[in-house]
Amino acid sequence: xxxxxxxxxxxIDLWKKLNISxxxxxxxxxxxxDTPPPYPSGEFHMGNTLNWCWIDIIARYKRxxxxxxxxxxxxDVHGLPTEVKVEKAHNVxxxxxxxxxxxxxxxxxxxxxxxxxxEDIFNLGVCGDWAYEFRTSDNSYKRLxxxxxxxxxxxxxxxxxxxxxxxxxxxxxxxxxxxxxxENIDTKLNHVLFKVKDKDKKxxxxxxxxxxxxxxxxxxxxxxxEKNKELIGKKLIVPxxxxxxxxLGLKEVDPNFGTGIVMICSxxxxxxxxxxxxxxxxxxxxxxxxxxxxxxxxxxxxxxEAREKIIEDLKxxxxxxxQEQINQSRGTCWRCHKPVEILNREQxxxxxxxxxxxxIEETDKVNxxxxxxxxxxxxxxxxxNRDWCVSRKKxxxxxxxxxxxxxxxxxxxxxxxDLPIDPTISHEKYxxxxxxxxxxxxxxxxxxxxxxxxxxxxxxxxxxxxxxxEKQEFEDFYEADMQPNGFDIIRTWDYYLMVRxxxxxxxxxxxxxxxxxxxxxxxxxxxxxxxxxxVTLQGLMEKYCVDTIRYWTCxxxxxxxxxxxxxxxxxxxxxxxxxxxxxxxxxxxxEEKDVEELETTDKWILSKLSExxxxxxxxxxxxxxxxxxxxxxxxxxxxxxxxxxxxxxxRLYQExxxxxxxxxxxxxxxxxxxMFAPFMxxxxxxxxQELFKDKExxxxxxxPESSFYDERNYKVGELxxxxxxxIRKWKISKQISLGKKISKVEIGIGEELMENFRLIEExxxxxxxxxxxxxxxxxxxxxxxx
Numbered sequence: 001x002x003x004x005x006x007x008x009x010x011x012i013d014l015w016k017k018l019n020i021s022x023x024x025x026x027x028x029x030x031x032x033x034d035t036p037p038p039y040p041s042g043e044f045h046m047g048n049t050l051n052w053c054w055i056d057i058i059a060r061y062k063r064x065x066x067x068x069x070x071x072x073x074x075x076d077v078h079g080l081p082t083e084v085k086v087e088k089a090h091n092v093x094x095x096x097x098x099x100x101x102x103x104x105x106x107x108x109x110x111x112x113x114x115x116x117x118x119e120d121i122f123n124l125g126v127c128g129d130w131a132y133e134f135r136t137s138d139n140s141y142k143r144l145x146x147x148x149x150x151x152x153x154x155x156x157x158x159x160x161x162x163x164x165x166x167x168x169x170x171x172x173x174x175x176x177x178x179x180x181x182x183e184n185i186d187t188k189l190n191h192v193l194f195k196v197k198d199k200d201k202k203x204x205x206x207x208x209x210x211x212x213x214x215x216x217x218x219x220x221x222x223x224x225x226e227k228n229k230e231l232i233g234k235k236l237i238v239p240x241x242x243x244x245x246x247x248l249g250l251k252e253v254d255p256n257f258g259t260g261i262v263m264i265c266s267x268x269x270x271x272x273x274x275x276x277x278x279x280x281x282x283x284x285x286x287x288x289x290x291x292x293x294x295x296x297x298x299x300x301x302x303x304x305e306a307r308e309k310i311i312e313d314l315k316x317x318x319x320x321x322x323q324e325q326i327n328q329s330r331g332t333c334w335r336c337h338k339p340v341e342i343l344n345r346e347q348x349x350x351x352x353x354x355x356x357x358x359x360i361e362e363t364d365k366v367n368x369x370x371x372x373x374x375x376x377x378x379x380x381x382x383x384x385n386r387d388w389c390v391s392r393k394k395x396x397x398x399x400x401x402x403x404x405x406x407x408x409x410x411x412x413x414x415x416x417x418d419l420p421i422d423p424t425i426s427h428e429k430y431x432x433x434x435x436x437x438x439x440x441x442x443x444x445x446x447x448x449x450x451x452x453x454x455x456x457x458x459x460x461x462x463x464x465x466x467x468x469x470e471k472q473e474f475e476d477f478y479e480a481d482m483q484p485n486g487f488d489i490i491r492t493w494d495y496y497l498m499v500r501x502x503x504x505x506x507x508x509x510x511x512x513x514x515x516x517x518x519x520x521x522x523x524x525x526x527x528x529x530x531x532x533x534x535v536t537l538q539g540l541m542e543k544y545c546v547d548t549i550r551y552w553t554c555x556x557x558x559x560x561x562x563x564x565x566x567x568x569x570x571x572x573x574x575x576x577x578x579x580x581x582x583x584x585x586x587x588x589x590x591e592e593k594d595v596e597e598l599e600t601t602d603k604w605i606l607s608k609l610s611e612x613x614x615x616x617x618x619x620x621x622x623x624x625x626x627x628x629x630x631x632x633x634x635x636x637x638x639x640x641x642x643x644x645x646x647x648x649x650x651r652l653y654q655e656x657x658x659x660x661x662x663x664x665x666x667x668x669x670x671x672x673x674x675m676f677a678p679f680m681x682x683x684x685x686x687x688x689q690e691l692f693k694d695k696e697x698x699x700x701x702x703x704p705e706s707s708f709y710d711e712r713n714y715k716v717g718e719l720x721x722x723x724x725x726x727i728r729k730w731k732i733s734k735q736i737s738l739g740k741k742i743s744k745v746e747i748g749i750g751e752e753l754m755e756n757f758r759l760i761e762e763x764x765x766x767x768x769x770x771x772x773x774x775x776x777x778x779x780x781x782x783x784x785x786x
Contacts, residue, residue, distance in 0.1 A: 001587055001690050005580035007545040011685045012122050020699045021059070021127040026068035027463060027478075033059060034456050034480035034510060035128065036493070037074030037136065039081050042113030044120035046519035046527065046564060047486055049537050053553040054516060054625055055484050056126040060678035061620050064703035072132035072459055073121070077110045078397040079448030080171055080335050085109065086396075099395050099424060106396040107137065120537055125546055125681045127699070132462055136398070136451040142420035144458050145398045145451055147467060148504055151474060153413055157351045157503060158390075160411065164266070164273050164283070165389045167343040168333035169291030169303075173393040174347055176447060177386065178492040179334040187328050189258060191321040192314060194219070197235040197244060203228075204321055206258025208328055210314065211307040212265035214241050214295040215286040217276065220262045223249035228260050239319045240297070240310065250275060267342035269331075274385075283344050289393075291341065303339075348391040348400060348444070352499050356381055359498050362508040369623045370559040373487060373515045377498070380491040388499070390447045397445025399423055403430050407437025416469065453496035456480050456509040466505075474504040482623070483510035487517060487559060514623045517561040524563065535564045547680035548572035554629035554679055575633060576683055579676065582641055583669055583687045589652050590666040590691065595659050600759045601647040602664040603710040604717020608639050609671060610706040616675065617703070625679075632675055640668060643721055650766035671704040712756070720760045720767075723747065723782060727768040730784040744772040748781040 015021070033055060038048060059071045083094055086102075086109050094102050114135075121128075134141055152158035165174045190210050193202045205219065216238050221228040232249040252271065253262055266283045267273050276283065288294050293306045301309060314320045331340040352359075359381045368374040391400060399422045401414035410433055414421045421427065423441025430439050460466050460477040468475050485493055494513060501509035520526060521533025528534070540549050551572030556562040598606070612635040619628035648661040670692055677684040677698050688698035695701055727745060731738055745768055749757055757775055764773045770784075 001580075001584040003584075005576060005683065005686070007547065007682050008686055009123070009682075011682055012125065014685075014697065015125075015127055015699065018696055018700065020063070020697055021069070021071060021129045023070040023129045023132065023462075024068050025463070029066060029068045030463070030478065031059075031062045031067035031069045031481045032456075032459065032463075032478055033069070033071050034459065034483045034497075035072055035074060036485045036489075037076040037134075037452050037455055038117070039076050040110050040113040040117055041081075041085075042116045044117045044124075044537055046535055046537060047516075048117075048120075049124065049549065050516050050519055050553045050556060050562070051484060051486060052121060052126050053124060053550050054514065055482075056124070056128075057550075057554070057625055057678045058482060058484075058514075058620070058623065060127065060681065060699060061703065063699070064674065064678065064701060065617075066702065069129075070132065070459065070462070071128040072134065072462075073128045073130065074133070074452075074455055074458075075110070075114055075135045076448060076452040077106075077114075077135050077137045078445070078451050079392060079394055080173060080175075081448070082106050082110060083394055083396055084171060084335055094395050102395050110135075110137070123541065123546060124537075125550065127681075132459070134458065136448070137396075139420050140461075141451070141458055142398045144461065144467075145446065145454060146401045146414065146419045146421070147416065148454055148457070148474070148500070149401065149446075149450075150413060150416065151472075151504060152350060154472070155503070157354070158348065159351065160346065160348050162344060162346040163349070163386075163389075164277075164342050164344050165347055166331070166340050167289065167345065168336065168338065168340055169287070169289060170336045170338040171333055172289055174345065174389045174391060174447075175333060175340065176388055176390075176449065176492075177384070178380075178449070178495065180331040180340055181334050181337070182329050183332055183337075184327055184329055186325055188323045189326045190311060190314075190323050191259065192239060193319045193321060194236040194239060196231070197237055199234075203231065203236065203261060204259045205261045205263055207263050207268075208326070209265065209268050209307070210310045211293070211298075211303055212263070212268055212286055213238055213310060214293075214297075215265040215267075215284045216241075216243075216245055216263045217266055217281045217284055218245050218264040218279070219247040220250040220253045220264055220275065221247060221260060222251060222253040222255045224251075225253070225255035225260050228255070231261070239317065240313055241295075248275075248279065266344065269342070273342055285344060287341055287343060289343070303341075347389045349387040350390050350450075350499070350503075352388045353384060353386065355499060355502055356384060358502055359495070362502060363498060365508060366510060367512045369512065369514045370557075373490060373513065373559055376487065376490045377494055380495055388447075388496075390450050391442075391444040392447050393443075394445050397448065398451055399445055400442045402442045403439035404442070405433035405435060405437040406440055408433060408435040410435070412439055416472070449492055449496045450500075452493065453500045454504075456483075456497065456501060457504060477501075477505055477507065479508060480510040482512050482514055484514040484516070487515050490515065512623060515559050516556060517559055520561050520563050522563055522565075540564070540569070544569050544573060545576060545682070547576055547682050550680060551575060551629070554625050557626045558623070575637070576680065578637065578641060579672070579680075579683055580687070582636075582645065583673075583691065585645070586665050586669050587691055589658070589662045590669055591659070591662040592666050593659065593663050595663045597657075598660045598664065599651070599657055599763075600713045600716055601644065601720065601763060602660050603708075603713035604720070605639065605644040605668065606664060606706065606708045607710050607714040607717070608635065609668065610709050612639075613671075613675070613704060613706055620678075629679055632679070636672060636676075640672070643724070644668075646724075647720070647763060647767055654766075667706075671706070673698055674701050674704045677701070713759075716756045716759055719757075720763055723760075723764055724767050726782045727764075727770070727784055730782075734786065736786065739769060741769045741771055742784055742786050743770070744774060744785040745770040746774045746776060746783040746785070748776050748778040750780075751777050 231247045235244045293301045298306045363377045403412040466477045497509045615631045616628045651661045673687050
């Protein structure tokens with residue numbers, strides 16, 4: 001073996017050649033991973049690195065435990081994220097380009113980025129089965145999504161209607177509740193005067209959105225608010241627009257905010273939406289899809305511009321009493337981070353609210369790691385009061401397979417045999433309605449979460465046929481054994497996966513949810529270019545071995561954030577070096593032979609091996625990677641290197657029952673190599689190829705097992721550890737070299753244990769470098785004499 005360890009990237013090609021990650025369709029032993037289909041940004045960021053290393057560690061472990069692992073890799077290519085990037089890259093809006101050309105531009109951008117991300121996945125040593133790679137833009141995937149839509153439509157769970165929706169006027173499309181993010185901003189609270197109808201009285205109403213005065217449809221006060229409740233039932237005159245609105249008694253109004261009187265506008269926020277729907281109030285639209293005003297007086301002005309102009313006009317009419325600075329939360333688009341409006345638009349919806357109780361019930365049955373992450377999904381579901389808007393004004397997405405008759409207004413859905421189909425392209429079969437009217441194809445596409453949230457069903461198509469054409473319905477499918485992702489997408493991916501599969505199969509899609517935290521910058525904040533705290537995978541790979549980076553991911557605990565730490569990475573490098581050096585030392589001595597009689601220290605370390613193997617397998621079976629790595633590292637560094645190797649050196653060099661030590665070393669090194677293999681695949685392969693090579697790769701071996709346990713020698717070995725440690729401490733305190741012999745070690749011990757200590761008397765002399773060992777009856781204690 002070389003003196004210094006060097007990581008061998010050629011093993012990546014070896015693993016590909018040996019096809020170690022091949023799925024063989026053994027359904028009795030299948031372990032199915034619902035691998036997150038990432039958005040192909042081109043950058044495999046540190047969050048991806050953490051997530052995929054965990055997935056690979058579990059996958060490699062499960063293969064070594066005899067499971068037939070299906071580790072596919074999907075790519076979530078459709079929708080808003082891709083189109084925003086392509087628009088920026090080409091400095092052009094999608095509507096300015098021919099639809100087919102735009103799709104080609106999106107595909108080209110996507111494929112370029114996928115290529116870069118695949119290189120990072122390979123370089124990390126991640127071994128998925130690339131025979132099962134898919135894109136949400138594949139025809140086979142689009143067909144399944146459109147099939148699932150037909151299933152929903154037949155069940156009455158997919159419907160078209162005009163309802164208030166979240167709308168990003170920058171991206172010019174609807175977005176789901178789960179895609180709305182919130183930020184705190186400083187804004188002005190404007191105190192505006194409204195006149196009470198038929199009375200010489202004015203009331204003061206505070207609002208942060210005076211641009212919605214034209215959409216004011218009612219006024220609200222709390223019925224228990226003594227200073228304002230007399231207004232209930234009266235009518236107020238909206239300034240500038242001079243229309244009448246009624247005052248309602250609403251218990252949700254905070255009497256301590258502003259003046260305790262609120263405008264109800266269509267739509268200022270979700271509370272406005274709730275009041276308007278519950279009280280069947282009018283909906284008056286003020287803002288178009290581009291974020292511009294549509295009422296005549298301010299037509300064409302942007303929201304911010306209109307706000308300033310209306311405030312100016314209110315001041316001219318002496319209708320502004322005062323203004324004050326406040327901090328307010330507002331919804332923004334998850335992709336462009338610009339403000340979101342609530343607009344009344346005709347869209348396609350999935351009736352997810354009908355499944356609230358079922359979602360909560362099935363979520364509770366899932367094994368969440370960590371367990372408390374379950375509550376995030378349950379809380380999100382409980383607060384979900386609106387159906388899922390699934391149509392998007394985007395081109396690059398799965399087409400919604402419907403047509404509309406311009407005469408009778410009938411909705412015509414595609415036939416199953418024609419899927420996948422694009423209604424924007426002329427089809428002879430879908431030109432004319434049965435009434436004779438012309439059919440117009442739907443131009444909008446599905447929300448990208450509609451695609452990615454059916455990934456388990458798509459992967460099941462590799463296992464069995466999940467769609468019964470005769471019955472026109474989805475049938476039973478195989479639940480994913482592991483569904484891994486970050487806690488930031490529980491409310492999107494985990495939730496939508498649950499919704500979609502429950503509706504289609506009446507069965508939850510995953511058994512175990514492994515949730516990782518966020519990777520933060522060294523300042524403890526979310527990584528951001530503007531903050532300059534980004535750590536890139538490429539940057540780390542230039543400084544550290546891949547196994548070192550993988551080791552760092554093993555230190556993260558489920559659900560908790562982690563910061564890339566040089567100290568942790570250096571500790572990983574140290575561990576690699578120690579593993580290589582110890583294997584190199586042992587290579588001089590290891591022999592695979594049967595030995596009739598082992599020494600106490602041999603029995604002790606083999607008992608420790610059995611103990612640690614049991615713990616590691618328990619932790620890995622429960623997806624607790626950090627705890628498994630901690631057990632392995634502690635056993636290797638302290639029990640094996642610091643103690644056992646030191647215990648047996650005199651036997652190896654003096655040939656005192658060295659066969660037992662050599663045989664034990666052989667078992668330990670091959671076991672350690674296999675134990676490290678899922679976590680640190682490169683160094684494990686290097687040591688395996690150098691010393692063993694029973695098979696073509698260590699990753700084709702079984703995970704080690706050991707049932708050897710000798711309780712008596714285990715306890716004696718633990719006492720030997722304590723004695724040697726005390727001798728070393730004493731020598732260090734006296735500034736005596738550890739290798740220098742001392743005259744005597746005196747050990748106090750009870751008579752009942754005297755026989756046990758005789759077993760290690762020779763070890764104490766040779767390991768502790770003591771000329772004499774004396775046992776004395778009494779309480780346990782150790783004295784050293786120079």
